[in-house]
Amino acid sequence: MKHNPQFDETRERMAPGQLARDGFLGDDSRPIPDIIAADAAVLESAGVLPEQLADILDELHDAADAAQEAPVDLYDGRVTVQIAEVMGRIPCPFACGHRAHKACITIRFGGQETILTPLHAHLIREHTFFQGQGAPFRVPPSVLIALYRTARGDTPDA
Numbered sequence: 001m002k003h004n005p006q007f008d009e010t011r012e013r014m015a016p017g018q019l020a021r022d023g024f025l026g027d028d029s030r031p032i033p034d035i036i037a038a039d040a041a042v043l044e045s046a047g048v049l050p051e052q053l054a055d056i057l058d059e060l061h062d063a064a065d066a067a068q069e070a071p072v073d074l075y076d077g078r079v080t081v082q083i084a085e086v087m088g089r090i091p092c093p094f095a096c097g098h099r100a101h102k103a104c105i106t107i108r109f110g111g112q113e114t115i116l117t118p119l120h121a122h123l124i125r126e127h128t129f130f131q132g133q134g135a136p137f138r139v140p141p142s143v144l145i146a147l148y149r150t151a152r153g154d155t156p157d158a
């Protein structure tokens, strides 16, 4: 891939201790466009759009926010979500101007537990970015595709 200096600055903003203590890339040395392309390919083969995942995450965030840190069940009890507020906001590392509230959103579904932040929905919707391999807050597309299907009530093999 042709070197794109635009992503040099993005990579700097994604480094540990810049916008987020642990950073966004983990030990992933691939160029950011390659990370995005690999995850986008997983979505494409599953027939799921980034917007569809982000919509679910926004719904979960809104419900958790309204429940004020108590656990809340959604989608006929198939998904449970709980938010823990953290003070402040974090800017999007792609420097698009978006600032997300800091919070930890714990999502339980299908016997597994995943922790996201409000920034995830934005990163996925606008940048198809799930974070680098090894980043503490990376959530693989496969997990969110499973969440999406659980929320919709799709059978696992549908």
Ligand SMILES: [Zn+2]
Pocket (backbone or CB within 6 Å): 092, 093, 094, 095, 096, 097, 098, 122, 123, 126, 127
């Ligand atoms: Zn952004």
